[in-house]
Amino acid sequence: MSAATGQQHPLTIYFWIWGLLFLFSAASYGTDFLEHGYFRWALILLFMILKAGFIVAIFMHMAWERRALILAILGPPVVLLVLIGLMAVEGDYTELMRLERFSAPLAPTGHVGEAAEHE
Amino acid sequence: MAENAATAAEASKEAPWQTLVTDWSADKQTFSVPWGKAMMWIFLLSDTFIFTSFLTGYMNVRVSTPVLWPNPSEVFALTIFGIHMPLILIAIMTFVLISSSGTMAMAVNFGYRGDRGRAAGLMLLTAGFGAVFVGMQAFEWTKLIVEEGIRPWGNPFGASQFGASFFMITGFHGLHVSAGVVYLVIVALKVLRGDYERGGGNYEIVEIAGLYWHFVDLVWVFIFAFFYLW
Numbered sequence: 001m002s003a004a005t006g007q008q009h010p011l012t013i014y015f016w017i018w019g020l021l022f023l024f025s026a027a028s029y030g031t032d033f034l035e036h037g038y039f040r041w042a043l044i045l046l047f048m049i050l051k052a053g054f055i056v057a058i059f060m061h062m063a064w065e066r067r068a069l070i071l072a073i074l075g076p077p078v079v080l081l082v083l084i085g086l087m088a089v090e091g092d093y094t095e096l097m098r099l100e101r102f103s104a105p106l107a108p109t110g111h112v113g114e115a116a117e118h119e
Numbered sequence: 120m121a122e123n124a125a126t127a128a129e130a131s132k133e134a135p136w137q138t139l140v141t142d143w144s145a146d147k148q149t150f151s152v153p154w155g156k157a158m159m160w161i162f163l164l165s166d167t168f169i170f171t172s173f174l175t176g177y178m179n180v181r182v183s184t185p186v187l188w189p190n191p192s193e194v195f196a197l198t199i200f201g202i203h204m205p206l207i208l209i210a211i212m213t214f215v216l217i218s219s220s221g222t223m224a225m226a227v228n229f230g231y232r233g234d235r236g237r238a239a240g241l242m243l244l245t246a247g248f249g250a251v252f253v254g255m256q257a258f259e260w261t262k263l264i265v266e267e268g269i270r271p272w273g274n275p276f277g278a279s280q281f282g283a284s285f286f287m288i289t290g291f292h293g294l295h296v297s298a299g300v301v302y303l304v305i306v307a308l309k310v311l312r313g314d315y316e317r318g319g320g321n322y323e324i325v326e327i328a329g330l331y332w333h334f335v336d337l338v339w340v341f342i343f344a345f346f347y348l349w
Contacts, residue, residue, distance in 0.1 A: 007227070007231070007326060008228065008231045008232070009228070011225060011228055014221065014224040014225055014228065015221075017221075017224075018217070018218075018220075018221035018224075021217045021220070021221075022214065022217060025210075025213050025214060025217055028343070028344065028348065029206065029210045029213070031348060032192050032205055032206050032348055033205075041349070044344050044348045044349065045344070047344075048340055048341065048343075048344035051340045052337055052340050052341070055220065055333055055336060055337050055340070056333075056337065058224075059220055059223075059224045059329075059333045059336075060329075060330055060333045060334075060337075061326075065152070066135075066138050066139075066142060066150075066151055067135040067136060067138050067139040067142075068138065068139050068142035068143060068149055068150060068151075069150050069151075069152060069157070069160065071139065072150070072160075073160050073161075073163075073164055076164060077164070077167050077168070077171070080167075080168065080171045080175075083171070083172075083175055084171075084175050084178065087175050087176075087178060087179040087182075088178065088179075088182060090179065090183075091178065091179040091180070091181075091182030091183040092182055092183075094179075094182075094183035095182060095183045095184065095185055098183070098184075098185050099185050102185075103185065
């Protein structure tokens with residue numbers, strides 16, 4: 001058969017990953033019932049990364065590809081972390097300027113920090 | 120895997136990092152995958168940048184507004200049989216999309232086995248799940264626009280940037296799902312008709328279509344985490 005070039009793996013792997021993805025999705029839905037805070041955000045990120053990792057590695061067969069393709073595809077998105085970091089800093093600064101210049105009574109520093117916590 | 124004959128044989132001789140050097144320095148094509156698959160990966164890479172830009176834009180407006188952000192848990196809550204359930208429709212949509220990824224992965228498997236009937240059937244099932252997803256999204260949008268009064272320029276719950284971010288991000292994702300449904304149906308019908316038997320029974324097109332579909336599911340994982348849960 002022409003399977004020599006293709007990605008052919010036992011079906012059990014897919015069933016396992018399918019089940020795990022269901023489990024992680026249920027778990028990440030469960031985080032919605034937690035209080036907003038670092039613990040909840042950490043769990044959201046954890047389940048997100050686990051789900052994304054299993055989809056890319058197993059369903060998209062990245063785990064079985066050669067290193068050259070893996071790096072060509074998964075390498076470039078790393079630069080996006082720079083954009084995300086810059087925009088987070090920029091957003092904080094913009095909020096600070098808005099609070100300082102556009103809110104009626106000049107907000108004391110304590111208030112600014114508090115407003116940022118609501119995000 | 121044993122079936123992965125060529126790759127496995129070469130890989131067993133060299134460590135992964137050595138294969139990287141070999142692939143780039145050999146006087147031949149660098150990526151040892153079908154060109155269609157390499158191009159689909161490149162396309163998905165560019166799509167990654169688009170969706171990340173949208174999500175980063177959303178993060179920026181959410182961080183920069185001093186107005187309280189609407190609570191997605193409440194905005195997307197539904198009351199079913201008199202029970203108030205936060206975010207329930209989004210959770211169901213997530214499970215539908217993951218199920219469609221599972222059936223797609225199996226379609227790829229049956230495609231490479233040359234089982235045309237099962238491969239096409241599973242692809243059509245995948246497309247069906249996709250259509251259900253888009254239908255539920257249409258319901259969600261209708262509810263938000265008509266009943267809740269959410270607009271791209273404002274809403275009754277809080278920061279006005281909420282609507283713009285929401286319609287932009289989920290709209291673009293829904294467009295991807297819709298395009299994927301059409302793509303899958305076309306490929307499934309061609310598989311069923313036996314078009315690929317003429318090329319010697321090569322079913323890598325099923326895997327390539329599958330890559331696109333899994334990517335759509337992948338994007339939803341990030342939207343679910345950052346827009347709906349955060």
